[in-house]
Amino acid sequence: MKEIIGTSNKVLEVDLTSGTFSEFTISDQDRKLYLGGKGLGLKLLYDRMPAGVDPLGEENQVAFMMGVLLGTGAPCAGRFAAVTKSPLTGIMVSSSCGGPFGMALKTSGWDGLIIKGKSDKPVYISIDSAGAIIKDAGDLWGKDTHQAQEVLNQEGSGAVVIGPAGENLVSYANLCSGHRFLGRGGMGAVLGSKNLKGIVAKGKEFKIIPKNKAKFDKHKKKALKYINANPVSSDKYRNYGTNTHVNLCNQGGILPVRNFTKGAHGEAHKVSGETIKDRYDTKFSTCKPCSILCGHKGTFDGQERAVPEYETVGLFGPNLEIFDPVKISEWNEICSLAGLDTISAGVTIGWAMEATEKGLIESNLKFGSPEGVSDILKDISERKGLGADLAMGTRALSKKYGGEDFAIQVKGMEVPAYDPRGCFGHALGYATANRGACHLSTAAFSVEVFFKMADPYALRGKASFIKFMENLYAAVNSLHICQLTAFPFQLEPPLIKFTPVPLLNIFVTNFSAIAMRLMDVSLWPEFWSSTTGVKLSMFDFLKVGERVHVLERYMNTREGISKKDDTLPARFLTEGRTCDAKGRTVPLEKMLKRYYQVRGFDQNGIPKDKTLKKFKIEKK
Amino acid sequence: MQVPSYYEFCCRVKTVSGHNALEKIPSFLDKLDAKAPMIITDKGVTGAGLITIVEEAIKGSGVEIKAVCDDVPPDSDLKVVNELAKVYQEKGCDSIIAVGGGSPIDTAKGVNIVVSENATDLMQFAGVGVIKKRLKPMIAIPTTSGTGSEMTLVAVIADHEKNVKMAFVSYFLLPDFAILDSRMTKTLPPFITAPTAMDAMTHAIEAYTCLGKNPVSDATALKAIEMISLNLLKVVKKPDDLDGRLALANASALAGMSFSNSMVGMVHTLGHATGGVCHVPHGVCMSIFLPYALEYNMHKIKNDLAEVYFALAGQEEYAKTAPGERAEKAITFVRQLNQDLHDATDGKHARCLKEVFDREGNPMVPKDKLSDIVKTALGDASQFYNPEDFDYNDLMFVIEHAWEGTPLDRSKIKKG
Amino acid sequence: MQSPDYYEFFNQAKIIAGNKGMDNIPLELDGFNAQKPLVLMNKRKTSSCLKRKFINALGDSNMTVGAIFDDVADKAGIGQINDLVGLFRARGCDSMVAIGGGGVVDVAKGVNMIVSLGVKDIFQFAGENKIPDHLNPLVIVPTSYATGYEMTNKALIDNKRFISDFLSPDVIVVDNSMVKFRNNQEATYLSLISLVQAVESYLEAAHNPVATSYAYVALQAIKDNFTKAIAKPNNKKVSLALVNGMVSGQISFANSSPGIVFALGEALSFITGHEIGLSLGVILPYALDYKLKNKSNFSSEIWLGLSDFDEYATTPESEKIDKAILFIKGLLSGAGALIPKSLKELNISKNKLEDIASLAVENTNNKVNLADCQKILESAWQGEPI
């Protein structure tokens, strides 16, 4: 088998309009400044796509970017990213996935794939090291994500496809590869609008060898040690998957209950990862390769189904006041097959239930009753009846029917299953995250609520804390490696591991700026440089993260984003949770002001020229 | 435009104006879900056949006029009010339409208090802000385009037995609707049109020049002045000019808005008194005293008066006149207007007190009454809104000139 | 001038403006036989000290405040309204006081509908003249923030329009301790709202002697103070004058038929989320140019509002409108960077214009013409006069 030392730096560019493809190489500078994955994807689109294009129009482009570490056997690196302009939010969206497509494309010798143009009839793309062939997908159209993949996988070792939801341009339809998803922001609709049912790559043509093998293996050992030593990754996630969050969130009062009104619920334990594990004997079903092993499947009354991730459980469960794992797993499956984002779907249905209650719309959806949910999910993916409206997402919905105050979305993207009124840092993260309400851009809830390393209600230092987390994860997603490694890689290094938590808390809460500087995140850059052979210090690494974040922000401001959009649903700003006697609401303004300062944005949230200059982003 | 450091403005009346505005009455009554109005008016109005127009406009709309009472005397009083209230209750009415000038409208306000509060003694509601609930729906249809009482929150009702006049002040006394319809003023004879319009003119000018002025009342006042000076003579010469009539009606309403918020000064101080002592029609007093009061206050209101001149004479004249002379010109203009009206009504429109005659043609203001008038005047509240202070002697000095019809000797005016 | 063949004018509100204005609230409410108001604020839109100032102003009156709810959302929603109805009844309130603008007032009007008429669902009243009867007294204390509907007979709840004379406030208290602008952006946006509203009530279509009198007041206030406000936004005199103007502007607007500029600005801010004042500022000049094409649209009196007697009198009739429009453009360019020169500069993507135009038409139920809307937006986006 042929070998690739480090990276191939080859990107395949397919134009569906003309039906042709071409390839180009990534410049060393882009590679150094944007690493790969999300970051590089954004940069490529920034160079290729003008502002103000219609997300579902011909001019919109999708970039699939394979991480540098993908295929090297680095732990938890079996992931790839996709970047495009979202029909849900109208701004840039990036997503990460652990499905087989990534490995397949990379081992066909490609570091990335850019799709542009629009086919006039349903097609799919078949890729190998020689290039791409566009084939008719007439008989695939209408198939669900699994059937479609079965067909495509006959031509290769990994595919990514859309389901009916994507074909019907549901604005939060997603992409499916294996049983993993590029979940958020409606990328499915973008492919659907291009009449592209799926992409399959031959794979297994190349072997990926790190430049500096010895150094690489050293770090790999260290990484595995950390992962297996860390209680979160080696115990919680490995045993219960992300659903271990249910109890933690419930105790912390940040569980979404009844469309984000309560914050906690007595029956939450019924849907916790722990309960699911011992009631539905779960087995591993993970990304490949992976060493954390958070993904599971289980047997729900007789049928083997994937165990829903925490977001799905939280938003289909407590958020609708339903505590039946079987139902939730069933709905999860419906979404998987149709290619629907479960977060947006869950929140949208939550909105529909409350709107029905308040007489803004008419439906049979009611909090606490599973009745009608599976039907509405199908209707959404087929855009039938009320489903057609729900398919627009909560922002458009609430603009049409009213009820914007309880439309739980930011910049058009529905809020994941962490109630920001219990973790102000995370709240700021929601407001400033580039793709809209996103729990992954900071994941601050874990530090504030799970590990209690910062006072969740304090405002001091939140700005620089959030800035750091955003930068870190932007960089991690550009490597690209699983974000869950953040727990072991950050918490296991001695300095943090051996400082007592209360002390950490005081330090992070009051001197976050310094605390963040002392954070040892060297492991990630080491992996990258040992693979590419290009030097990358820890500070370069974080600077890349910042660069990526600022670039994405700048691209969004060209789409009209400014301070007015960096906000939260009225519910979080004006109503307290019932579980919180103080009835606290998020004092966003104060944090935002400071955040813009530390970010180098003006007070309207637009990156200053000198900030752009600092990161070598040329204004367009 | 200077914004005073404090002011109040209120006009809760919905004003409806048009050549066929009356036809809207049913829909308005419906809005306030009323369908059985009682019409209160005076003989003059019925005589002129105005009520028939109103009835025509309402006919066939589901609204049924339960009673038409046209026996309101010019100086209405408590007795009348109580009688009408009885009628209202007996006939089971649910709203009031007042058609006419000051007297019917004030009476209607009184009736409304009695029927809404189920009052046995109206007088217990006298005073400021005693009435604290919404009254029955009331529509006012002015027929004189002068008094502006359709726009005021005051009702003055006399009790001739006890021989006292009581003022009722409450925002709930404002009619819900004031309907200005050109047909209602069309038949008003020139020699009455003239003084009533001058009455409105006075309201507007005093509103603009007295102490209670505020930006909003200024704006409405200016409009009113402009509309009157443009249309008054035209209408007096050509009584059936409907557009002119409508303009005057509008002007009077606008003036009403202004003065009911900014209050009025010396002209009214003397005017009320003259009316009270010698029963000279209000409008007549207004048109006579206006120029004199302006002269008396001149040194305090020079700038405002200059702006009034803009509205009076129009922009060309205003531009032509040197800034220093505009105020003077304004007074001359008013005098001239009185003169023109005098000619146009072949002498029926009085320019000075000695020219005021009653129907039998004998003078209504004998010179020896002047001091009585002044004494009464000193008890009139409007004096506090007048820019310049005055005492007995000042008033005598002014009214004597007004009687003779000779301009004031300014040197004699005491300036503070 | 002649008066039009037909017009209606209504301003329910008593305006109390100036020094110690708020101290009159107890008396005014007592005049309606009300002693216990529920007070609404939006602490994110008004500076924090206003709450204290309000309470102090009520000192030594027998009035109790049922509650001061300062968490009103920016946009009125039925959920919060129902919550507040609960609070209103729990405290046995009998009247509403709204401090500020936008959602605060809409919510107040919503609550008032329910508690006054004792209904469960207010959406039965959505639309024109659906409200059957008088509501409880509503006092509005404008601050430096407004959206253009507060003083009118309109309310916007869950994006549904309520239009009825019974929705107009009963008392408007412009107290000079409450109106100070926090920054010149706020000042600009507020002024622009009343500027547009006033200008549009000078359109011949809606020419109404009383309404234009109010519009005149608004224009005068803006003419004298707009530029000052940009230089010194926290000057009390200036902000008092401008907020006064805003009140008059809204009243004239409430009595004129809906104008195209305001409709467009409203639609623009609804779809893009920009402040309505800003949206109006960007659109106004282009709309004016468009209107200019047939002058008959305007009454030359608009120039009187923007100049003074001497200047007006000495301007030849034919030039008055041009001068007025020139003056307005002057004001806008005076605001410099506060008002972008085009929608493009605002980064509004072109594919949104269509929706904006049709929304504007829908909101005014077809009282404005779609083609006009599109033309104006187009040129406003390009930044080139038609």
Add this chain to the structure above:
Amino acid sequence: MNYNKYPQINPKSKFIKRIYVSVMLFVVGRAIAAAAKSDKVVKEEFKNLRDDFMMRLGVTPNGPEMILGKNEKGVVKYMGWNSKGKKITMNMQIKNLEAAMLMFTFQESTTVATARDRLAVSGDLPDACAFVRILDIVETYLLPKIIVKFAVKRYPKWSQMSPLRKYVGRVLVYTRTLLGI
């Protein structure tokens, strides 16, 4: 919704201002009574008033206030701050304490206050008019010219009030006000 987060509020009483206004009312009341004895014009004005004249000048809604009227002998007297059991023929109410402060700190003259509708009068208006005129004269006695110039529309000229009369009057009024005789 958590009601306790939004408590009921009973605005405090403005103690200092109340005291100040009460004192001023007291002084004014006594001064008028005094002037009624010392100054012929004031005397004249009062003579024309009805015999059972009894007026209240106060602040709505809950005071302070002062009562002034003629006693059975027809002598004008300051009758304290409690209107109980007195037949008020003319009632002058200042709309609120702040308005009263503005008046009694001479930021707003009586004229301006009336023009700004800060006073509400009920009862026979002629009496009220007379009273305001009296008030103006008394002010000229009590206060230095600089203040009064703003307080009244026109400051009495030599012809109307010779310095002699003014200063003698002032002394008399002050002593009587203080001693209450």
